[in-house]
Amino acid sequence: MHPSFAHRITKYNPADRDEHGHYIGAEDTESDHGPVEAAYLEAIAAFAQESGIDLLEIREPQVAGFVGFGLETSVDGHGLAGLFPSDLTGYYDGAEVSVPVALELVRAMLRDQGAWCRLEQRNTFTVHVGWDQYVYVGSDQPCEAAIAHTKADLGVLDSAAQHLGPLATAQGAQASERSPSQVPSEMDAFGVHGETREDRSESA
Template sequence: MPSFVYRITKYDPAHRDERGHYTGAEDTASDHGPVEDAYLAAIAAFAKDAGTDQVEIREPQIGNFARFGLEPPVDGYGLADLFPAGPAGFHDGAPVPIAVGLELIRSMLRDNGAWCRLEAGDAFAVHVGRDQYLYIGSNLPCETALAR
């Protein structure tokens, strides 16, 4: 388990109460633009600081027929063209380059139906949580990524 864990969020810290709960308006859909790009740039920066260029898929899940997301359904759950073997490549333990990992995160931010955690042993981990919170863990403090 990584020693350093960071929560990355698009939500304004000025709208948190004394217990840290967010009290402002929550836009839980991806903007498909600068905010989404900032999330992906943050992951890339933390992965670089952690010395990670490849991650493994952990606990992959595919949405069922019931859709609760705000985004319209996407064919292939956002996995199209990410794996040479097609969606069958989306399985627990599958190694993927960080670039593919970033596209998986993009798909999760857009609520396309696929979800997983991405890990590189104890060196690095990332997953998208509820309401577009992003959690990144590293075995190093990632000072350069934090300075961004």
């Protein structure tokens, strides 16, 4: 089971998409390390608060090796310095972190600093960071206030809430994998158009 409501948080203007949903604007695919990045984090915090989430579990934690996950150069400590000891004790599958720590993990992922993981609370809340500054938030609550705040005040919500019906849930619809492989077709339930890492130049 996955959360019933899914949202795609993105800085890309939906008006700058072609008829296939591919982004064709000039927005950079890297984090600005500034106000836009802060808007992403504030949006996630708003959804977590309205969903009643205080703790999130780390799932499938990874750190970059010789090849990084994204366009930016990985940093020493993989962006985890100050969050976990240097030996990464506490950064393991199933570890619980507070929402503030989870937001710092998202910041590191947005900056491609070398760490990546899923952040989940069983079947009630998920945060998944995809390629090219796309963040997917799932909740078992409609989060109407968070949607309004994210769209009107922050301007980083791609679309209104989408409700995943029984079919989409049964198919295992979930947020975009941080993988260079093709995004499965069932991702369309989240408003995610199937594209590969190589499609970056035309469909960010």
